[in-house]
Amino acid sequence: MAHHHHEHGPTDVDWAEMGPHLEAQAELFTPVYERVMAWLGKEVTEPGLIVDAGSGPGVVACLFAETFPGARVVAVDSTEPLLERARDRAVRQGVADRFDILAGELPGVLGELDYPADLLWASRSLHHLGDQRAALTAFAARLxxxxxxxxxxxxxxxxxxxxxxxxxxxxxQERLDVVQAEWFARMRADLPGSVAVTEDWPALLTSVGLKHTRTRSFLLDLPAPATDRARTYVAAILSRFRQEIGESLDAEDLATLDRLLDPADPASVHRRPDVFVLGAYTVHTAVRPV
Structure with missing residues (x-):
């Protein structure tokens, strides 16, 4: 599932078309991923196999290959055009000899791995699976x-x-959050085999037999004035909001959103001086007992 680090959108996205956007977005988030990997590296010292479950275009998978030069990395996704982008990126970055791709639906496709993973990374892919506890059980079994x-x-x-x-x-933005949260609840409810579960991730990780849970949040802080890349990201996210949840907004908020997206308007995110990017991303880890 190619949903990793993408602000939530509809379930019928053309992920191949989204490839360049997803790649640029992940590159913007590189400072976060680098700090996450430094943190993971204190516990996962010399991994032989790293699996990125829901890799998208492979930006993070290639970062794993660079950060852990002794590891083989497998990018797993259901969208083959995105995996082709991942393979091409691995070639460009000189890590193709330790980089593989695996196409299929999570979590079942993980059964095709040649051997168990020392690190399995799942970035915002789990919540697109109907039964999250069952998926975690399958993830844990591949460790x-x-x-x-x-x-x-x-x-x-x-x-x-x-x-x-x-x-x-x-x-x-606070009002957009409310509409997004309602969309997310509908998305979860409509997934095949959807099972409601309390999203206490450390408790869920423990419930599938893993130990030593840890949690840490990482900040992405790109202050104003925004770079062109950050502006492009903000405009893309707001454009998707406009397409997906526009009908749920009142006329005034819709008009405001349209002005924010109009490149000719001085008040747009393309031109205004106060655009920034600030986000907090939480990572939960747990270990399979020896």
Missing amino acids: APGGTLALLEGGLPSRFLPRDIGIGRPGL
Whole structure:
């Protein structure tokens, strides 16, 4: 499932078309991933196999290959065009000799791995699976004894703009959060085999037989004035909001969103000086007993 680190959208996305956006977004988030890997590296010292479950275009999988030069890395995703981007990236970055791709639906496709993983990374892919506890059980089963499962789930909604942006009613992003949360609940309920579960990730990891849970959050803090890459990311996210949840907004908020997205408008995110990116991303880990 190619949903990793993508702000939530509809379930019928053309992920192949989204490839360049997902790649650019993951590159923007590289400072977060580098800090996550430094943290993971204190516990996962010399992994032989690292699996990125829900890898998308492979930006993070290639970072794993660079960070752990002794490891083989397998990028797993259901979207083959994104996996082709991952393979091409591995070639460009000189890690192709230790880099493989595996196409199929999680979690079943993990059964095709040649041997157990020392580190299995799942970044916002788990919540797209109907039965999250069953998926965690399958993830845990693919770990080597002493292997680590790392989930990026939760965190805080991202912020891009001040509360009062000088147009429309103050608090636009907070209202978008509410609509997004309602969409997310519907998305979860509509998944095949959906099972409601309390999303206490350390407790869930423990419930599938893993030990030594740890949790840490990492900040992405790109202050104003935003770079062109950050502006492009913000515009892309707000454009998707406009397409996906626009009908749930009132007329004033919709008009504000349209102004924020109009490159010709001085108040747009393309031009205004106060655009920033601030987000918190939470990683939970646990270890398979030896």
